[in-house]
Amino acid sequence: MMSFDTVRPGTIRPGHVFTDDRGQVAQLHGCAPVRVGDRWYAWGEDKSNGSFFTAVGCYSSPDLAQWRFEGNSLEVQNHPELGADRIIERPKALQRPDGAWVLLLHIESHDYADARVGYAVADNPVGPYTYIGSERPLGNISRDIGVYQEHGTGYLLSEDRENGLHIYRLRDDYLGVESVVATLLQQARPEIGYESPALVKHDSLYYLFGSDLTGWSTNDNKMSTATSLEGPWSDWADIAPPGTATYDSQVSAVVPLGGDRFLYVGDRWQEKDLENSPAVWLPMRLRDGEVEMSWVEEWSATDQ
Numbered sequence: 016m017m018s019f020d021t022v023r024p025g026t027i028r029p030g031h032v033f034t035d036d037r038g039q040v041a042q043l044h045g046c047a048p049v050r051v052g053d054r055w056y057a058w059g060e061d062k063s064n065g066s067f068f069t070a071v072g073c074y075s076s077p078d079l080a081q082w083r084f085e086g087n088s089l090e091v092q093n094h095p096e097l098g099a100d101r102i103i104e105r106p107k108a109l110q111r112p113d114g115a116w117v118l119l120l121h122i123e124s125h126d127y128a129d130a131r132v133g134y135a136v137a138d139n140p141v142g143p144y145t146y147i148g149s150e151r152p153l154g155n156i157s158r159d160i161g162v163y164q165e166h167g168t169g170y171l172l173s174e175d176r177e178n179g180l181h182i183y184r185l186r187d188d189y190l191g192v193e194s195v196v197a198t199l200l201q202q203a204r205p206e207i208g209y210e211s212p213a214l215v216k217h218d219s220l221y222y223l224f225g226s227d228l229t230g231w232s233t234n235d236n237k238m239s240t241a242t243s244l245e246g247p248w249s250d251w252a253d254i255a256p257p258g259t260a261t262y263d264s265q266v267s268a269v270v271p272l273g274g275d276r277f278l279y280v281g282d283r284w285q286e287k288d289l290e291n292s293p294a295v296w297l298p299m300r301l302r303d304g305e306v307e308m309s310w311v312e313e314w315s316a317t318d319q
Contacts, residue, residue, distance in 0.1 A: 180208030
């Protein structure tokens with residue numbers, strides 16, 4: 016049954032859905048919030064049409080708990096890759112040094128045969144975004160994606176089950192891939208990498224997160240660390256108590272909140288009711304290469 020966040024303003028309740036200022040379920044699936052001035056912006060998969068593409072919705076919030084619908088950043092249109100029979104997932108946004116915003120997307124056909132990354136651009140976070148096109152980065156398949164940015168350089172994280180989890184350096188305009196920085200594989204199954212990647216840096220250490228390839232079923236998500244994006248990367252380790260399947264969720268992003276405080280953005284995909292899939296957003300601390308994350312019934316991102 017769908018469960019709505021109806022507690023005091025500013026409170027996040029993991030395992031519930033967010034509602035927006037219209038009283039509707041906020042379609043924040045697969046998102047990665049970004050701080051812009053005094054507000055947070057997030058671009059999510061609109062799952063009101065199930066798996067098939069409806070829109071990428073844009074929302075903003077003062078506290079990561081109360082969400083205002085800003086509009087659709089990208090909608091179904093007369094483009095062979097953006098039709099209502101297409102699948103568009105994992106929207107992630109970066110602002111270029113020139114001020115433009117780039118939306119990166121997992122672009123798919125109905126049978127998941129395309130495996131491409133798409134690019135769209137706008138002059139503000141909400142858009143609407145102009146779709147530029149897609150690619151298989153350096154010829155590799157690309158499914159679940161994440162993004163990272165450092166000193167004006169953009170990076171794409173991309174799951175390629177034929178070769179592993181890639182960290183790519185983006186071109187200066189962020190509208191294509193320039194080179195492979197590193198490729199990571201699993202320890203237990205070294206023939207593949209992890210999907211749904213996320214990357215942050217804290218105290219000169221990079222933390223890379225990922226989920227195993229188990230379809231709609233959740234699993235124990237993993238983390239690896241390195242002092243350089245090129246590696247070497249540490250052995251993968253659990254980010255939540257083993258056997259909890261990461262509190263029945265899949266990582267979408269890890270977001271800095273200040274100091275050693277981070278937001279774990281997770282999805283609990285309900286295959287037959289995707290638009291009402293709950294958000295599992297939890298407080299996380301990163302210290303000396305270790306992750307501290309536990310289940311809480313409710314919390315505030317403004318807490319210390």
